[in-house]
Amino acid sequence: MALKLYNTLTRKRELFKPINPPKVNMYTCGPTVYDYAHIGNFRAYVVADLLKRYLTYNNKFKVKHVMNITDVDDKTIKNSIKQKTTLKKFTEKYTKAFFEDIKKLNIKPANNYPKATQHIKEIVSMIKKLLKKGIAYKSEDNSIYFNVFKFKNYGKLANIEIKNLKSGARVKQDEYEKESLHDFALWKAWDNADGNIFWETELGKGRPGWHIECSAMSSKFLGKQFDIHTGGIDLIFPHHENEIAQIEAITCKKFVKYWVHNEHLLVDGRKMSKSLGNFYTLRDILKKGYDPIAVRYSLISTHYQQQLNFTFEDLDASKSTIQKLTNFVRNLDDIKSKRESNNSKHIEKHIKNTKEGFEEAMDDNLNISNALGEVFSFMHLMNAIIHTISKKEAQKIKETILNFDEVLGLGLKNLKKSTVPKEISDLVKQRETARKNQDWKAADQLRDKITKLGYSIKDTKEGSQIKKIS
Ligand code: AMP
Ligand code: ZN
Secondary structure, eight states: OOOEEEETTTTEEEEOOOSBTTEEEEEEOOOBOSSOOBHHHHHHHHHHHHHHHHHHGGGOOEEEEEEOBBOSSHHHHHHHHHTTSOHHHHHHHHHHHHHHHHHHTTOOOOSBOOBGGGOHHHHHHHHHHHHHTTSEEEOTTSOEEEOGGGSTTTTTTTTOOOTTSOSOOEEOSSOOOTTOOOEEEEEEEOOGGGTTOOEEETTEEEEEOHHHHHHHHHHHHHOSSEEEEEEEGGGIIIIIHHHHHHHHHHHOSOOEEEEEEEOOEEETTEEOOTTTTOOOBHHHHHHTTOOHHHHHHHHHSSOTTSOEEOOHHHHHHHHHHHHHHHHHHHHHHTOOOOSOOTTHHHHHHHHHHHHHHHHHHHHBTOOHHHHHHHHHHHHHHHHHHGGGOOHHHHHHHHHHHHHHHHHHOOOOTTOOOOSSOHHHHHHHHHHHHHHHTTOHHHHHHHHHHHHHTTEEEEEETTEEEEEEOO
């Protein structure tokens, strides 16, 4: 099998064939740094990370990943002025917070994080090319707009027919109603609301529009044609439609081969968003005592093209799933026996089948539910024989899990040592042996002893879970 991805551009699942294998060039629209990102935003970044991790899994592809930082737009300007600080200081605060958050979510860093304010030269040069071609025009107020009627493929990504629409309507602000068609601003002439934020350029005094920022930065770092572009579905129109128009109007070549869009994270059935006020930042959730990896798990465990309703119950379920996986890996590490079990063949067979199942699922447009299903049934099967296996076999099983975790990113490789003291874990093991021998009396006595020492014990299918009694 080979990877198939759903391509928004063609509305089909397509076999993934990069332009220049094994290299894959991938761009993700990054955050607008005017506030802390919410976990809906992080769904977009975690999905891009899952895709990137799967592309590089077992060294299949070499990915160059670029994610921009939008550090100048209507919102960053408005809020920095409101807070009486400079745009630079204001956006640096939230850029730093963003990097801290993605690290906690175990998102692998991109190769480059270009900032819009550092690419004014490239932006101006692109706009000049569009002016020269007669696709862009200057309006009465000296702003420069892209004439959508001059680009014949306008609407092909969002599947919007433009021929019946009126031309000449313009929109200057970065955010505007979806599904409505306008000439959009490439360069915004300075006005009072911009305060002291402007660039004096050949285009006049002003600043770039949001859409051209991404086109300039993606093409600078990845070329005029590249493999994958990701983002949430709300970016399909107008942002990504405009990114295509700006580049393809200049190059007359296909800009991006595969457009991958994630569905939204919802709260009570509505998109999580700043404007609705129904959002949680990662910080809000961590303050409640949750582990960021549980948040990551919640965000990846539903297929990226399905809407996902955020609830704390779901987060609790993710937490306990992570705990099970963690216990499993720790229990495997505790196995010291040198004696090979008579399960060796059985283990090899399951490792092989599970790997095949996992890859087949991920190849199928990142079918994460089936991929996780493979991991969990493997864990259950191995847990059933865990008391009989040798250290060598345990390590093979662990390697398999860690290999899957290269894709899932649940941090299983660098687990902190268990905080349960050796005295307690020895008693737990003795109790497990007693239970296996159906010596219930001894098992109960051992449980009492463990409780007296301040630990509670819960029996699950995956083995005993120990917790310090608080
Ligand atoms: P923004 O900073 O608003 O441009 O958003 C950054 C990324 O988050 C974009 O890819 C958006 O499509 C994505 N995004 C925003 N809200 C949500 C949501 N509720 N669920 C999933 N992705 C989202
Ligand atoms: Zn973008």
